[in-house]
Amino acid sequence: MTTQSGKSPNPTRRSETSRRAILTAAFELVGEVGYARLSIEGIAARAGVGKQTIYRWWPSKGAVLFDAFLMLAEGRDDGSAALPDTGDLETDLRTVMRATVAELTDPRYDEPMRALTTELLHDPALAAAYTERLDGPMKELKRERLRSAQRAGQLPDELDLDLAVEMLWGPVRDRWLLRSGPLTPEYADAVVRTALGGLCSRP
Template identity: 70%
Template sequence: MAPNPSRRRESSRRAILTAAFDLLQEVGYAKLTIEGIAARAGVGKQTIYRWWPSKGVVILDAFLMLNEDGAGEPVLLPDTGDLHADLTAVLRATVVELTDPRYDQPMRALATEITHDPELAAAYAERLDKPMRHAKRHRLRSAQRAGQLAADLDLDVAVDIIWGPVLNRWLQRSGPLTSEYADSVVAAALNGLHPRPRNSRVGRTADGGAI
């Protein structure tokens, strides 16, 4: 039986992405080269350039390869009806992923390259950020419908408020990234995002006291 070309291509693709991911952790992004990836994967560098325009896009695909078990399925966040518990679980999982040595280097490399490479930024936004942001909005919209969030809440702003602090602390190394920090972010965000009763405005007397 003749070899299947598509299977051979997939085998080469995975070998290249695995080599890129392994080398990134060994030598760092600055010293990572297409030549080095090709040598580790046992392919010609022209094969890599035929499929990827830059090493940044190779790393993006290598990172996405780690999550291919659910490929083709829409990203969904847990929806138990308890928004606080669900967001706490998701942010804690985010902390675990961001602090995992296997993911730290690839994600930092991507974050750095995205600021300099518009093509990579567009690929990242379309293939990784867009599906995740959609899933986050979907979970918050469910809470909105259940009356757990204000009906007029801008969900994109809410996503930034909830997930932004964790990502910024990780990226800037501005403090310890722990499950306790994730818990405090959820608590602070939801305390400010809960719908307020219509008559919750507090009146003031002439001398400044509450009515």
């Protein structure tokens, strides 16, 4: 995580290297010490930069963490960002929902995501940025998969797609948030089946 000193590196590249080191450090550190004990000093020490470097770019530890999530999301964006579309809506949604459950229960993500959620709860400006830059693009991918199902006649044209996304992902986030029950692949499957068929339908 050091800059390639001694060879007068390109300052832009050096900045980018520092930026990535800082974001990686923030993400790892919050997973180890928890959000309450996460500090700019700690992030700076782990990233091998001065804390003034961090303060120059970010106003708060919440802002650093938010950018760490953005970097992760961009790292995944390899052009194949669309959700799977095999034509079988239930199977595709199970695949995606199982991936969501796997991420939420991954110890590397659990604490950083709880930290980010804390910030979102109390900071409407950050919540708006989250909606615009992280959650919004993900939601659009989800809506697009549902639109494809509408075109295939598998979902009614009148369906409110924002509500549909919340019906699918809300229960999973709720269970994660409150630790109110086991988050398993089977639970992911049951959420998809029940959301599509409704509580009144026989399994």
